[in-house]
Amino acid sequence: MGGRRRPLVTIPTPQAAAGTKLTVQAWFNLILAIMTLLVIAGAIAGAAALGANSRVTDDLTDRLMPARSAAYQLQSALVNQETGVRGYALTADDTFLAPYRDGLQIEQQSENRIRELLEDRADLLADLDALERTAQEWQSTFAEPLLATPAPDPAFYERGRDLFDEVRASFDQQNRHLAEAVDDARAQIDRARTMRNVVYAALAIVLVVAAGIFAVLVRVAVTEPLARLAASSRRVAQGEFEHRVDAGRGPADIRSLATDIEGMRRRIVTELDVVRDRQRQLEEQTRQLDATAEELRRSNADLEQFAYVASHDLQEPLRKVASFCQLLEKRYGDVLDDRGRQYIDFAVDGARRMQALINDLLAFSRVGRVGDGFVRLPLDRPLDKALANLTAVVEDTGARIERPERLPEVDGDPTLLSMLWQNLIGNALKFSRPDTEPRVVITVDQDGNMWRICVQDNGIGIPEEFAEKIFVIFQRLHAREEYSGTGIGLSLCKKIVEYHGGEIRLDPSSGTGARFCFTLPVARPVAENPPTDDAQPVAATPTEGTNP
Numbered sequence: 001m002g003g004r005r006r007p008l009v010t011i012p013t014p015q016a017a018a019g020t021k022l023t024v025q026a027w028f029n030l031i032l033a034i035m036t037l038l039v040i041a042g043a044i045a046g047a048a049a050l051g052a053n054s055r056v057t058d059d060l061t062d063r064l065m066p067a068r069s070a071a072y073q074l075q076s077a078l079v080n081q082e083t084g085v086r087g088y089a090l091t092a093d094d095t096f097l098a099p100y101r102d103g104l105q106i107e108q109q110s111e112n113r114i115r116e117l118l119e120d121r122a123d124l125l126a127d128l129d130a131l132e133r134t135a136q137e138w139q140s141t142f143a144e145p146l147l148a149t150p151a152p153d154p155a156f157y158e159r160g161r162d163l164f165d166e167v168r169a170s171f172d173q174q175n176r177h178l179a180e181a182v183d184d185a186r187a188q189i190d191r192a193r194t195m196r197n198v199v200y201a202a203l204a205i206v207l208v209v210a211a212g213i214f215a216v217l218v219r220v221a222v223t224e225p226l227a228r229l230a231a232s233s234r235r236v237a238q239g240e241f242e243h244r245v246d247a248g249r250g251p252a253d254i255r256s257l258a259t260d261i262e263g264m265r266r267r268i269v270t271e272l273d274v275v276r277d278r279q280r281q282l283e284e285q286t287r288q289l290d291a292t293a294e295e296l297r298r299s300n301a302d303l304e305q306f307a308y309v310a311s312h313d314l315q316e317p318l319r320k321v322a323s324f325c326q327l328l329e330k331r332y333g334d335v336l337d338d339r340g341r342q343y344i345d346f347a348v349d350g351a352r353r354m355q356a357l358i359n360d361l362l363a364f365s366r367v368g369r370v371g372d373g374f375v376r377l378p379l380d381r382p383l384d385k386a387l388a389n390l391t392a393v394v395e396d397t398g399a400r401i402e403r404p405e406r407l408p409e410v411d412g413d414p415t416l417l418s419m420l421w422q423n424l425i426g427n428a429l430k431f432s433r434p435d436t437e438p439r440v441v442i443t444v445d446q447d448g449n450m451w452r453i454c455v456q457d458n459g460i461g462i463p464e465e466f467a468e469k470i471f472v473i474f475q476r477l478h479a480r481e482e483y484s485g486t487g488i489g490l491s492l493c494k495k496i497v498e499y500h501g502g503e504i505r506l507d508p509s510s511g512t513g514a515r516f517c518f519t520l521p522v523a524r525p526v527a528e529n530p531p532t533d534d535a536q537p538v539a540a541t542p543t544e545g546t547n548p
Helices: 024-091 094-117 122-148 154-237 252-313 315-331 338-366 380-389 391-397 414-430 489-499
Strands: 375-378 400-402 409-412 439-447 450-457 504-506 515-521
Touching: 024 094, 024 122, 024 154, 024 252, 094 122, 122 154, 154 252, 315 338, 375 380, 375 414, 380 391, 380 414, 391 414, 409 414, 409 515, 414 439, 414 450, 414 489, 489 504, 489 515
Parallel strands: 400 439
Antiparallel strands: 375 409, 439 450, 450 515, 504 515
């Protein structure tokens, strides 16, 4: 009573076993191994029953039945001997001795055959021995003496009949025992067949029961855990991301799969939280961008208003200042001294430069905001318009403009491209060398999906260290007294090129003069960009000859 209690031994049920470390494959292998053992055991039992049945059948067909037939031949041979001896005794005719002699030969053959077939059946061989003794006694006591003395006394014949009756009794005993042996063999065959049928029926029942157990195990150990896993996965797939994925108690690999899916769910939940946070941030940024865009729209409206004021209201006082200063000089020129007239010239020049600066600023601010829109056009057309605007300068300087016979087509704004050509060529003419005929060479080549256009002049050139500075607005390399301009021209060119998706730069390896190269995208196929009217008037007069 005071000793330690032994732990209870529990037999694992299918449900309890479902939580073991066995995998689905291991469960299948185990069940298949059990079924295989059952089939092997049933096959062995069936083979044993079939073997017993075969042995009894072979014993009946190959030994008992041939032995019975040989016994009939033996008995027939003895009867023939008795018939021949009797006929010879009655007639003393030697012809009646033929059945006797043949019977002796057949008797010997039949005895040998029976002994060969029934060598392991001592009970049946005892009947043969008894028959053989009675036959030999009849032959030695009656048949052979009769053949030697054909006319014995009547008592001799009575003695011979009694001896052959003993032979016949041996016949009956042998036949009865052979019949019993045959019946016993047939009974054994029936029992073997019954046993075989019982074994096969039991094997079938065992297989059906094993299949049922297999189905139950598959349902409990595999189907139900998979169904629970699928149901949990569907709940997560339908949006219940907080639902824990669990296969319950099942094979190790299904539980491992459930663990992996649960890990994936947690990762998805974590990533989803991050995505939701980012989405909230994006929504907040979108609201801020919308507010900024609204502010930019108001700013653009104010800029448009400023542009209107700059183009009208600001320039009107400048025109009046210039006009009245010119009137003062005209009316009081005789009274004013040289310093007074110089002051008036300064005022007029300042007003005019202010007007030019306002116009350049308006042109710079309108790039990408006000224009004719992109159309397909050959670069020759905006170049022709730019040269038309520069006709007077070209004629005064005697400049030579060398251009390709045909320039490529691009998608662009005709007005802005005209301004680009006019500023580049105008600068090349303005910054020419003294006593040198200006020469401008335009080249074009394709680099992948971009056109590369270069404008080379033979002017004073630009030092390499100023290659980036010249594209900054209001940046000048020369004094205003040397070269006029507002310092916006190249900034405007850079803005126009970038608006068209290209780049512009100064090529420092050009040698003499300055070489500006800019790129423009190759025009898209016609199917993607249907042709439209490409002849558009130049909306605004660009800055001519602005100083870089």
